[in-house]
Amino acid sequence: QVQLVESGGGSVQAGGSLRLSCTASSYIGNKLMGWFRQAPGKEREGIAAIDSDGRAPWYAGAVKGRFTISKDNAKKTLYLEMDSLKPEDTGVYSCAAADWRSGLWVMRATTYTYWGRGTQVTVSS
Numbered sequence: 268q269v270q271l272v273e274s275g276g277g278s279v280q281a282g283g284s285l286r287l288s289c290t291a292s293s294y295i296g297n298k299l300m301g302w303f304r305q306a307p308g309k310e311r312e313g314i315a316a317i318d319s320d321g322r323a324p325w326y327a328g329a330v331k332g333r334f335t336i337s338k339d340n341a342k343k344t345l346y347l348e349m350d351s352l353k354p355e356d357t358g359v360y361s362c363a364a365a366d367w368r369s370g371l372w373v374m375r376a377t378t379y380t381y382w383g384r385g386t387q388v389t390v391s392s
Contacts, residue, residue, distance in 0.1 A: 269293050269381040271362050276386030283352050283390070289345040289362030289383055296320075296340040298364040299371055301379060302347045304388075306358035313374030315347060319367035327374065330356075352390045361385040 270292035279285055287302070301316035314327045314334065321338035335348040345362050363379035365371065372378050 269295070269298070269364050271364060271381055271383035273360065273362055273383045273386040276360060276388045278389040278391065279352055281353055281390055281392050284348070284350045285352065285388060287347040287349065287360055287362075287386060287388075289347075291343040291345070291364065293343070294340070295338070295343055295345070295364060297367055299367045299373060299378070300336075300338055300345045301363045301365075301373060302336060302345075302360060303363060303376060304356075304358040304360045305385075306355070309358075311361075311376055313376065316373035317345070325373050349388070352388075354390045354392045357388060357390050359385040360388050 273289050275287040303311050303313050305311040314330050315336040316325045317336045317338050324336045333351045337346045362383045364381040365379045
């Protein structure tokens, strides 16, 4: 069982930056980790993921070049650095974890077993 707790959300103006953290209750060095977001009235979408070693990131097209996912296995923490934020980035951001193996669909919510409760990010124009 892995418990995940997000932090770092808040309100920011367009063009600003935020850094989200996701702290795990146990070792994540063997876990695929991902960030998902859900905007009001929309389905949850995967926006970034990273492999167990923290060396191979994946990004959704909407955030590529603006967001950076990273992982510190020693600190049991996942990060999401968000730059050049846009109003359409507004939503609840959740981190998730899955036992790592090859061939996983890293942007699919159904891949992940463990979820945090989420943190709100609001970007104003």
